[in-house]
Amino acid sequence: MLGAGCKLILLLLCHQVIALEGHTEGHYVAAIYEHPSVLSPDPTVLTDRESALGLMNQNLDLYEEQIEASAKEGVQIIVFPEDGIHGFNFTRDSIYPFLDFLPPLQSGKWNPCLEPRKFRDTEVLQRLSCLAIKGQMYLVANMGTKQPCNSSDPQCPSDGRYHFNTNIVFSDNGTLVASYRKQNLYFEYAFDTPSEVDHSTFDTPFAGKFGIFTCFDILFFEPAVSLVRDYAVKHIVYPAAWMNQLPLLAGIEFQQGFAVAFNVNVLAANLHHPSFGMTGSGIHTPQKSFWYHDMESSEGRLIIAHIPKNPTGAGLLWNGTGRSDESPRQLCEKDPDAHCSEPPKWSHEMPPSFHSEMMYDNFTLVPVWEKQGSLRVCANSLCCYLDYQRHTLSSDLYALGVFDALHTVHGTYYVQACALVKCGGPHFETCGHEITHATDTFDFHLWGNFSTSFVYPLLLTSGMTLESPGQLGWEGNYYFMRKNQLSSGLVTAALYGRWYERD
Numbered sequence: 001m002l003g004a005g006c007k008l009i010l011l012l013l014c015h016q017v018i019a020l021e022g023h024t025e026g027h028y029v030a031a032i033y034e035h036p037s038v039l040s041p042d043p044t045v046l047t048d049r050e051s052a053l054g055l056m057n058q059n060l061d062l063y064e065e066q067i068e069a070s071a072k073e074g075v076q077i078i079v080f081p082e083d084g085i086h087g088f089n090f091t092r093d094s095i096y097p098f099l100d101f102l103p104p105l106q107s108g109k110w111n112p113c114l115e116p117r118k119f120r121d122t123e124v125l126q127r128l129s130c131l132a133i134k135g136q137m138y139l140v141a142n143m144g145t146k147q148p149c150n151s152s153d154p155q156c157p158s159d160g161r162y163h164f165n166t167n168i169v170f171s172d173n174g175t176l177v178a179s180y181r182k183q184n185l186y187f188e189y190a191f192d193t194p195s196e197v198d199h200s201t202f203d204t205p206f207a208g209k210f211g212i213f214t215c216f217d218i219l220f221f222e223p224a225v226s227l228v229r230d231y232a233v234k235h236i237v238y239p240a241a242w243m244n245q246l247p248l249l250a251g252i253e254f255q256q257g258f259a260v261a262f263n264v265n266v267l268a269a270n271l272h273h274p275s276f277g278m279t280g281s282g283i284h285t286p287q288k289s290f291w292y293h294d295m296e297s298s299e300g301r302l303i304i305a306h307i308p309k310n311p312t313g314a315g316l317l318w319n320g321t322g323r324s325d326e327s328p329r330q331l332c333e334k335d336p337d338a339h340c341s342e343p344p345k346w347s348h349e350m351p352p353s354f355h356s357e358m359m360y361d362n363f364t365l366v367p368v369w370e371k372q373g374s375l376r377v378c379a380n381s382l383c384c385y386l387d388y389q390r391h392t393l394s395s396d397l398y399a400l401g402v403f404d405a406l407h408t409v410h411g412t413y414y415v416q417a418c419a420l421v422k423c424g425g426p427h428f429e430t431c432g433h434e435i436t437h438a439t440d441t442f443d444f445h446l447w448g449n450f451s452t453s454f455v456y457p458l459l460l461t462s463g464m465t466l467e468s469p470g471q472l473g474w475e476g477n478y479y480f481m482r483k484n485q486l487s488s489g490l491v492t493a494a495l496y497g498r499w500y501e502r503d
């Protein structure tokens with residue numbers, strides 16, 4: 001695994017340093033680490049605190065190597081993945097020795113490295129705090145925490161304690177400055193859901209305010225959307241243990257979609273366990289992404305990038321844009337960059353629609369057969385439209401699909417989606433299958449009459465690569481994405497709407 005392969009001499013090969021062109025002024029240096037964690041052979045077996053600390057320290061040793069490498073590059077903040085220290089698949093009892101006590105403290109009141117004896121059962125917090133000091137950088141890590149409770153609290157679990165899946169933030173001097181308890185647990189029976197949502201933010205001298213959430217949280221309103229809407233955060237730190245699901249929910253694809261939709265920087269760190277489908281991390285600005293996704297290699301990856309303090313892009317500005325009653329033409333006149341074209345002329349001979357399952361959802365689709373054309377497909381109250389031109393015309397089947405209903409497998413949430421996908425083979429029922437490679441490039445304009453303002457633009461190209469989604473926004477009641485000149489084959493172009501009120 002990485003630890004063995006990544007000795008000092010090879011250190012440079014084990015991470016990539018990327019700088020955005022332009023001035024470092026107005027930028028800061030961020031790092032994320034995709035971590036091939038050392039896992040307990042059987043996480044359901046009961047163990048003691050000493051053995052648990054032994055395993056967790058192996059992971060913290062790997063963190064320490066990344067901190068050392070990052071410090072040399074002037075990194076100001078580093079993010080580590082969810083479950084990166086203790087692992088996953090525990091039971092409520094078997095996770096207990098892996099939990100640190102997290103005292104309910106105000107931000108800035110405790111430095112675990114310098115005040116180690118203030119609280120018991122805080123070994124992991126202490127080591128992380130010392131690592132922040134060592135690297136002189138902000139450090140964001142995920143760990144398990146416990147909080148005792150008793151019968152004076154009617155929600156107190158019968159074993160007399162809460163278990164939380166918690167992100168912890170230390171400042172560059174090792175002080176604990178923020179914590180966040182995961183709200184939307186993903187079948188994590190070892191943990192409790194906090195009774196109140198944490199809207200957790202922290203301030204930095206180098207880039208202002210950051211917001212925090214974890215993995216599955218990215219699909220829900222609380223706390224993800226309320227943080228960007230009501231707390232004015234410009235940067236998100238996002239530890240995850242995300243299992244990819246194509247064509248719409250690959251980790252890097254959705255991370256980028258969130259950054260673009262909300263005009264924020266997203267620092268996303270995933271675990272690296274390809275055998276569980278876990279890979280895909282990145283530093284995403286609304287304009288550009290730096291990512292890692294590798295299902296073949298067992299290596300982790302440290303990504304370092306210089307990114308803007310004030311992210312800008314085409315995404316949702318709360319009082320500026322959003323669903324509007326203005327006609328597309330009025331908006332075009334206001335925005336000279338909108339390249340507003342005449343609406344396409346609908347051919348009356350639409351190809352026949354069909355149904356196929358995509359990520360457990362029953363999509364309605366139409367095949368994309370021609371070299372160029374205009375298509376429409378509707379389901380429930382959502383109609384999706386596509387105006388396309390194919391540059392290379394292979395025999396590969398593509399389809400335009402729509403879904404407007406409650407998703408109910410592996411989580412319950414209401415989705416409104418318009419998706420142009422490459423199918424797995426020549427038959428209709430392969431549309432929605434997980435594929436990663438494509439050769440056909442397209443120019444396209446994709447749009448739909450969504451009932452929600454929350455639409456995430458997704459654009460995935462051949463070999464799990466990302467390209468900037470081009471032009472986006474509302475034209476009247478239609479949300480659109482327009483993209484020309486893809487540099488590699490199209491795997492998925494989608495507008496993934498979340499209609500939170502209908503969950």
Ligand SMILES: *[C@@H]1O[C@H](CO)[C@@H](O)[C@H](O)[C@H]1NC(C)=O
Pocket residue numbers: 039043088089
């Ligand atoms: C976790 O549980 C899943 C489902 O039960 C199983 O497929 C997987 O192998 C387990 N992973 C580990 C690391 O134990």
Ligand SMILES: *[C@@H]1O[C@H](CO)[C@@H](O)[C@H](O)[C@H]1NC(C)=O
Pocket residue numbers: 149150151152
């Ligand atoms: C129960 O917990 C509350 C809050 O932590 C504490 O103030 C109280 O003393 C505890 N009561 C008992 C009987 O332990």
Ligand SMILES: *[C@@H]1O[C@H](CO)[C@@H](O)[C@H](O)[C@H]1NC(C)=O
Pocket residue numbers: 108171172173174175177
């Ligand atoms: C440590 O960092 C925190 C948060 O930035 C700051 O409030 C505090 O003053 C610092 N403490 C010292 C001793 O520099």
Ligand SMILES: *[C@@H]1O[C@H](CO)[C@@H](O)[C@H](O)[C@H]1NC(C)=O
Pocket residue numbers: 317319320
């Ligand atoms: C949104 O409103 C705030 C405060 O009312 C203002 O400072 C800001 O410029 C507005 N943004 C846009 C895009 O209109």
Ligand SMILES: *[C@@H]1O[C@H](CO)[C@@H](O)[C@H](O)[C@H]1NC(C)=O
Pocket residue numbers: 355362
């Ligand atoms: C998908 O939806 C269509 C139309 O509602 C229905 O006819 C078809 O049986 C559904 N397919 C599946 C697999 O549920």
Ligand SMILES: *[C@@H]1O[C@H](CO)[C@@H](O)[C@H](O)[C@H]1NC(C)=O
Pocket residue numbers: 378381382383449450451
């Ligand atoms: C979307 O357009 C279709 C077709 O014009 C229409 O039936 C549907 O009501 C529209 N949905 C909304 C939310 O306006």
